[in-house]
Amino acid sequence: MSKATSGAAEEFELVVDRPANGGEAIGRVDDRVVFVRGAVPGERVRVRVTDDRHTAYRRAEVVDVLDPSPHRRPYACPAAAHGGGCCDLSFIDVGHLRDLQTQVLLDVLTRIGGLDPSLPAVDGFADVGVEALSATATGWRVRTRLGVGADGRAGVRTFRGATVLADHPCVQPEPGMTVGLDAHRLTPGADLVVVADADGARHLTEVAPPPAGRRRRAAGQRGRAQSDRRQRSTRRSTRVVEGSDTAVHRVGTREWRIPVTGFWQAHRQAPSVYSQAVVDLVAEAGATGRRRVVWDLYGGAGVFAAALLDREPGGGGPPGPVRDVDPDSPVHDVDTDTTVHVVDTDTEALAAATAAFDGDDRVRVRAGGVAQTVSTLPRPDVVVLDPPRSGAGADVVDAIAAAGPSTVVHVGCDAARFARDLALFAGHGYQVRRIRGFDAFPLTHHVEAIALLVR
Numbered sequence: 322m323s324k325a326t327s328g329a330a331e332e333f334e335l336v337v338d339r340p341a342n343g344g345e346a347i348g349r350v351d352d353r354v355v356f357v358r359g360a361v362p363g364e365r366v367r368v369r370v371t372d373d374r375h376t377a378y379r380r381a382e383v384v385d386v387l388d389p390s391p392h393r394r395p396y397a398c399p400a401a402a403h404g405g406g407c408c409d410l411s412f413i414d415v416g417h418l419r420d421l422q423t424q425v426l427l428d429v430l431t432r433i434g435g436l437d438p439s440l441p442a443v444d445g446f447a448d449v450g451v452e453a454l455s456a457t458a459t460g461w462r463v464r465t466r467l468g469v470g471a472d473g474r475a476g477v478r479t480f481r482g483a484t485v486l487a488d489h490p491c492v493q494p495e496p497g498m499t500v501g502l503d504a505h506r507l508t509p510g511a512d513l514v515v516v517a518d519a520d521g522a523r524h525l526t527e528v529a530p531p532p533a534g535r536r537r538r539a540a541g542q543r544g545r546a547q548s549d550r551r552q553r554s555t556r557r558s559t560r561v562v563e564g565s566d567t568a569v570h571r572v573g574t575r576e577w578r579i580p581v582t583g584f585w586q587a588h589r590q591a592p593s594v595y596s597q598a599v600v601d602l603v604a605e606a607g608a609t610g611r612r613r614v615v616w617d618l619y620g621g622a623g624v625f626a627a628a629l630l631d632r633e634p635g636g637g638g639p640p641g642p643v644r645d646v647d648p649d650s651p652v653h654d655v656d657t658d659t660t661v662h663v664v665d666t667d668t669e670a671l672a673a674a675t676a677a678f679d680g681d682d683r684v685r686v687r688a689g690g691v692a693q694t695v696s697t698l699p700r701p702d703v704v705v706l707d708p709p710r711s712g713a714g715a716d717v718v719d720a721i722a723a724a725g726p727s728t729v730v731h732v733g734c735d736a737a738r739f740a741r742d743l744a745l746f747a748g749h750g751y752q753v754r755r756i757r758g759f760d761a762f763p764l765t766h767h768v769e770a771i772a773l774l775v776r
C-alpha cells in the first residue's frame with residue numbers, strides 16, 4: 322500500500338474484497354475498514370478519502386482502478402457515469418451484480434438477522450439467489466423524481482448533491498418517459514415527478530422547491546424512506562405540468578388511481594411479482610382457508626390485499642359476478658370470506674384503496690401509524706408487512722407478535738433493516754421458513770427481500 326496526501330483528502334491504494342449493503346466495496350487499511358464507492362470486489366484501486374470522521378471506518382471513492390475486475394464494464398447509465406445518484410453499480414456486469422446482491426443479503430441475514438447459514442431457508446435462498454424482475458436491466462421504471470437545475474431543465478441529481486444532470490439521461494425510466502422535458506418551463510430548485518401509467522400516458526407534476534432553510538437538509542435526506550419523501554411533498558405545493566395529478570396502475574384485473582406524487586412501486590413488474598410471491602408464501606405456510614383475518618400493514622393502496630382476496634384459495638375470489646358463479650364452491654362461498662385490514666399513514670393511498678375495492682366490505686382501511694393502530698384490529702391469522710426503508714422496528718414487531726398470527730410475510734426494501742426485523746421476530750418465536758430476493762432496482766445495490774415466518 323502506498324499513501325499520499327492531496328490537500329485535505331488522503332489518497333492510498335488497497336484491495337477491496339467484498340460488497341457492502343450500501344453498494345460500496347469493502348477493504349481494510351491500518352486495521353480500519355474502508356468503504357469504497359466505485360469499485361468491484363476483488364479490484365486493487367487507488368482511492369481518495371471522502372469521510373474520515375469515524376474511528377472504526379473511513380469512506381473513500383475510486384480515483385484509479387489499478388487491477389480491474391473481469392466484471393467491470395463501461396457505465397451502462399450516462400447519468401451515473403457523470404456522478405448521478407441513480408444507477409450506482411451500472412459499471413458491473415448485471416449477472417455478477419446479482420451475485421453480489423445475493424452475497425450482501427446472505428451476509429446481513431446471518432450477521433444482523435442471526436440466521437444459521439445451514440437453515441433450509443437461507444440455504445434455499447443461496448441456491449436461487451436474487452431473481453430478476455424483467456429481461457432487461459434498463460427501461461423498467463414507471464415513477465421517477467428528477468431535480469430541476471438553475472437553468473430550469475430537469476435531470477437526475479448527482480449523488481448526495483444538488484447538481485442536476487439535464488444532458489445525461491438515466492437508463493431506468495421506461496422508453497420515452499423522460500423525452501422532451503425541455504419543452505416545459507420548470508422552476509429552478511423544484512422536483513419533477515414523472516409517471517408512466519398503465520395506458521402509456523405520461524404525467525408530470527412539479528413539486529415546489531423546499532423553503533430556503535430546508536433545502537440543505539432535503540438534499541442530505543434524498544434517497545431515504547418513501548414516507549420521508551411523501552411528507553416532504555405534502556408540505557410543498559405542487560403543479561401539474563403535463564397529464565393529470567393521478568395515474569392509473571393495474572395489477573391483474575384490478576385498477577388503482579394513484580396520485581402522481583404518491584407511492585407506487587417503481588419497477589413496472591414489481592407489484593404483480595411481489596403480490597404473487599406473497600400469495601405463494603401464505604399458501605406454502607398452509608395459512609389459506611375460511612374466515613381468516615389478514616393484516617396488510619404499510620399496505621398503501623392495498624395491492625397485497627387484492628392479491629390475497631383474488632388469487633388464493635379461501636381468499637373469497639374476485640369481486641362482482643365472478644363471486645356468484647359457483648355458490649357451492651368453498652372457495653367462493655361468501656360466508657367464508659377473509660377480511661383484510663389495510664393500515665397506512667398515507668390517506669391518499671388509502672383513498673385509492675377504498676376506490677379500488679369499491680365498497681367491498683372484505684377490505685377495511687385504517688389510517689394511522691402501524692405501531693399505534695394494530696392493537697385496535699381484530700386478531701390476525703396472517704400478517705403481511707411492507708415497511709419503508711427504515712424497517713418495522715421493535716415496537717411494531719412486538720405488537721404483531723402480541724397479536725399472535727400463525728404466519729407473517731415480511732417484505733423489505735433495505736436488507737439490513739429487514740434482517741434486523743427478522744431477528745426481532747425470532748425473539749418472539751417466529752422462524753424463517755423461506756426467503757426470496759428480487760433485483761427490483763436493476764443496476765443499483767438495492768434488493769427487495771421477502772420472508773415467510775411461521776410460529
Ligand SMILES: C[S@@+](CC[C@H](N)C(=O)[O-])C[C@H]1O[C@@H](n2cnc3c(N)ncnc32)[C@H](O)[C@@H]1O
Nearest residue numbers: 548619620621665666667689690691707708709
Ligand atoms: C414500501 S411502501 C409499501 C406500500 C404497499 N405495500 C405497496 O406495495 O404498494 C411503504 C408504505 O408504508 C407507509 N408508511 C410509512 N410509515 C408508516 C407507518 N409508521 N405506519 C403506517 N404506514 C406507514 C407509506 O405511506 C407507504 O405506503
